Amino acid sequence: MSTGLLVQYVVVGLIVLISVLIVFRKLAPKLTNRWLAATSIRYSRPGRAAWVRALGRRLQPKEATGDCSDGCSTCGACGPKPPAAARQGEPMPLEFRPRR
Structure with missing residues (x-):
């Protein structure tokens, strides 16, 4: 195996590993915290x-501040946000439901 091919495998492996970590962090934030x-x-x-x-201090996860803007969703008071159209005073889009 040539050195160039080995370097290529290492670079591609690092890219895949970083991508997996980012996706896992997005899908399971409490577990990763x-x-x-x-x-x-x-x-x-x-x-x-x-x-x-120093690395240990850097790895500490962010603490929840208790503010609704931090997105911690620990208290459940934030609730789902309305669609952007409803927030701007525009009518909500129609929802079609099948007949019973």
Whole structure:
């Protein structure tokens, strides 16, 4: 195997791995936040190297502020948002339902 082909495989593998991580983060945010918090705690322990503790601080997930704009959906008070047409004062689109 040539060196160029090996580099190509490594680059493509990294791109696929990053894509999978991004998709997984979008589809399972609570699970990935738990994993990030556990990893952050493990890396932030005293006695670790300074760069490992810095990485642990960087991996900490964002905390919910309790504000409705942070999108945490922990309290359930935000609820679903109306369509953009209804927010701007325009009539809502028609919904057709089958007869019973």
